[in-house]
Amino acid sequence: MNLLLLGMSHRTASLDLRERYAVGDLGPANEKLVADPDIEECVILSTCNRVEVLVLTRSPAAARLRLRSFVEHELPSEFQRPTPAELEPALYELSDAEAVRHVFRVACSVDSMIVGEPQILGQVKDAYRAAVATGSCGPILSRLYQRAFSTAKRVRNETRIGERGVSVARVAVDLAKQIFESLEDKAALLIGAGEMIELALERLRSSGLRSARIANRTPARAAALAARFEASAHGLDELPSLLEQSDVVLTSIGGDSPLLTSQVVAEALRDRRHRPLFVIDIGVPRNVAPEVNQLDSVYLYDLDDLSGMAEANADERRREVAQAEDIVLEEEQRFEGWLTALAAVPTIRTLRARAEAIRAAELERGLASLEWSRDHLDAVESITRAIINKLLHAPLARLRQEVDREEGLAHLEAARVLFALDDARAPGAEADRREEDE
Amino acid sequence: MMGLLFHQLATVAYLLAALLAVLRVILRKDSLGRAAVFALGAGVLLHTGGFWKLHTFDPMPSMNSLPMALSFMAWVGALVYLGLLFWVRGQGLILVVAPAAFLGCVSGLLSLYAPQPTETLHPVWSHLHVLLSSAGLATLGVAAGAGLLYIGHHRAIKRKRRVVRTLPPLESLDRVNTVGLGVGFLLLTFGLFTGMLWVYATEGRFWEASLHANATLGAWVLCGAATLARFGFNVGARPVAFLSAAGFALLVFAVVGAGAFS
Numbered sequence A: 001m002n003l004l005l006l007g008m009s010h011r012t013a014s015l016d017l018r019e020r021y022a023v024g025d026l027g028p029a030n031e032k033l034v035a036d037p038d039i040e041e042c043v044i045l046s047t048c049n050r051v052e053v054l055v056l057t058r059s060p061a062a063a064r065l066r067l068r069s070f071v072e073h074e075l076p077s078e079f080q081r082p083t084p085a086e087l088e089p090a091l092y093e094l095s096d097a098e099a100v101r102h103v104f105r106v107a108c109s110v111d112s113m114i115v116g117e118p119q120i121l122g123q124v125k126d127a128y129r130a131a132v133a134t135g136s137c138g139p140i141l142s143r144l145y146q147r148a149f150s151t152a153k154r155v156r157n158e159t160r161i162g163e164r165g166v167s168v169a170r171v172a173v174d175l176a177k178q179i180f181e182s183l184e185d186k187a188a189l190l191i192g193a194g195e196m197i198e199l200a201l202e203r204l205r206s207s208g209l210r211s212a213r214i215a216n217r218t219p220a221r222a223a224a225l226a227a228r229f230e231a232s233a234h235g236l237d238e239l240p241s242l243l244e245q246s247d248v249v250l251t252s253i254g255g256d257s258p259l260l261t262s263q264v265v266a267e268a269l270r271d272r273r274h275r276p277l278f279v280i281d282i283g284v285p286r287n288v289a290p291e292v293n294q295l296d297s298v299y300l301y302d303l304d305d306l307s308g309m310a311e312a313n314a315d316e317r318r319r320e321v322a323q324a325e326d327i328v329l330e331e332e333q334r335f336e337g338w339l340t341a342l343a344a345v346p347t348i349r350t351l352r353a354r355a356e357a358i359r360a361a362e363l364e365r366g367l368a369s370l371e372w373s374r375d376h377l378d379a380v381e382s383i384t385r386a387i388i389n390k391l392l393h394a395p396l397a398r399l400r401q402e403v404d405r406e407e408g409l410a411h412l413e414a415a416r417v418l419f420a421l422d423d424a425r426a427p428g429a430e431a432d433r434r435e436e437d438e
Numbered sequence B: 001m002m003g004l005l006f007h008q009l010a011t012v013a014y015l016l017a018a019l020l021a022v023l024r025v026i027l028r029k030d031s032l033g034r035a036a037v038f039a040l041g042a043g044v045l046l047h048t049g050g051f052w053k054l055h056t057f058d059p060m061p062s063m064n065s066l067p068m069a070l071s072f073m074a075w076v077g078a079l080v081y082l083g084l085l086f087w088v089r090g091q092g093l094i095l096v097v098a099p100a101a102f103l104g105c106v107s108g109l110l111s112l113y114a115p116q117p118t119e120t121l122h123p124v125w126s127h128l129h130v131l132l133s134s135a136g137l138a139t140l141g142v143a144a145g146a147g148l149l150y151i152g153h154h155r156a157i158k159r160k161r162r163v164v165r166t167l168p169p170l171e172s173l174d175r176v177n178t179v180g181l182g183v184g185f186l187l188l189t190f191g192l193f194t195g196m197l198w199v200y201a202t203e204g205r206f207w208e209a210s211l212h213a214n215a216t217l218g219a220w221v222l223c224g225a226a227t228l229a230r231f232g233f234n235v236g237a238r239p240v241a242f243l244s245a246a247g248f249a250l251l252v253f254a255v256v257g258a259g260a261f262s
Helices: A015-019 A026-034 A060-074 A084-090 A096-107 A119-134 A139-158 A168-179 A195-206 A219-229 A236-245 A262-271 A290-294 A303-367 A374-402 A408-418 A430-437 B002-027 B030-052 B066-085 B091-112 B123-158 B170-203 B211-232 B237-261
Strands: A002-009 A039-046 A050-057 A092-095 A187-191 A211-216 A232-235 A248-251 A277-281 A298-302
Touching (some): A002 A060, A002 A096, A026 A039, A026 A060, A039 A119, A039 A139, A050 A060, A050 A096, A050 A139, A092 A096, A096 A119, A096 A139, A096 A303, A119 A139, A139 A303, A168 A277, A168 A303, A168 B123, A187 A236, A195 A211, A195 A248, A211 A219, A211 A236, A232 A236, A262 A277, A290 A298, A298 A303, A303 A374, A303 A408, A374 A408, B030 B066, B030 B091, B066 B091, B066 B170, B066 B237, B123 B170, B170 B211, B170 B237
Parallel strands (some): A211 A232, A248 A277, A277 A298
Antiparallel strands (some): A002 A050, A002 A092, A039 A050
16 A cells, blocks of 8 residues: 655745646545545645645556646646646655655644644645545545644644744734733724725734724725724724724824824823723834833834744744654654554464464364364364464564564565465465455 | 641642742643642642641640741732632733742741740730731732733833743733732731731830831832822822832831841
């Protein structure tokens, strides 16, 4: 049994090429691929940053050809098929241990564009579920993906790879959580109605913020955004009273001079009895005078501050990658051990069957001329069985132990050669045929 | 000697809580923080048992002695902190509370190995004074701990430095500081008042001009100013945190340090 992975990712393929492989429903593609006699199991992963097809096969050469043809002709839609010249440099092919490690690295977000981002694990889980639903994911790939999910969990728990935010919006929300106990009972004031404000509002809402007010020069735009986010819309003339009622202020609005001066904010602070005020200024040029940060209960962060923190967090995540790789390697070896142990099962079973066949045949021949009572026959039967069991016990136990180690496969091979398990003319070989028939 | 055993076990539980709190910061595992709170809770229960069984000692140790007062402060401080946890997200504060509880408990434990009877005049006033003042000091200690963490955390956020993510948010620290200050100041006021009555009963005057009494009065004024600023004038959290920490430091000097100087 071999694992084979063919795919492309943000590291190897342009967005233009990746876009052509955006597969909405993975079910039919999985079904089509697993219908091929050379492919035992398969899982297809398709996200905006990568498209990968993992298959389990008994005939790697044939499966490789099938996979190439599938990725080239069947996976992209009919009118968007890339030329071989476009596709070839973007594709990577991995097999066996490398493929296992790659699946683990992807699930752990070590191979992501933004290292440590949590979405990829959900996408891998979706791909796995789609494959299970169509029946293309069998016991081996199921085990591989379960192991990948637990590896991702280990990496999350044992490293700091996803701990700190690397986007401006996430850094702002993380900072808000360092100031306020909860965002649920806090009110936000958003000044402006552009895309940045929309993104930030989305993030704040998902972090539990309930009350939001949007103030803009053009009240109609504020009203349109407010309607979408269940917020209230206001004009800029209401700023002093809005400031007094808000705990988080986010500004991104055009203008040459700062909209919030030290004096305006100081007055609002007095009215709000010095409760803390978190001001995030992502406007360029800045909407809030830098002196505002000198006011005692105000925490002012501008775009440079947030970007700097996001960059520092990204550096920290990259430093955590080495530790994550160690975990991936450890889990990969564990999975390989399981796979090898699986390979040992047929050898052990064949060896037992051969020994039993020889014992039964010799007993039958030896006892044919003797007229023994049933009790005597039973006694001889159990004695010979015990001899076989005792003889086989040590080598079989050793074989089971050894398969977990690197040289396990060599021991398996040695056992097959020494006991002539692959020789159809060897004594007891008819037991193999009987077992196959069964 | 159940009393001694309870104190020993409480000391171990507090130490465990302190170690788990430190490990939580190093390893950044919330489960360690929860385990630390659990260990602190177990310590408080055992410590309560220890106080409950004090009468079995012969001679019975006096709560007027400094080591036992420190042990009592540790118990009150840990209890106040656990009570506050139901109300605020202040798990990170255990980093201050657990080691302080451990040290207080150790001091009481050491004195229990050779308890000395303390003969005092007017034991009711003296005990009320010591117990109320100790409870006030412990509560103000929790407030000061929260205040100091607030100042550090506030500074880190203001200066855009890396913040310690295991610390409670500023809002929680401010809330602990405010509640601790209010309750602690009230207890301290009662402690001061009963102390004056004790002095009056023994010496016929309300004020003994000792370093202990004067330093305590100074601490009371500072804590009173902080309480007034917070509750009366809505002054911001940072100045109040400074004042409460200064008041507590002076109070510690009055209780522990004044003896060395006088």
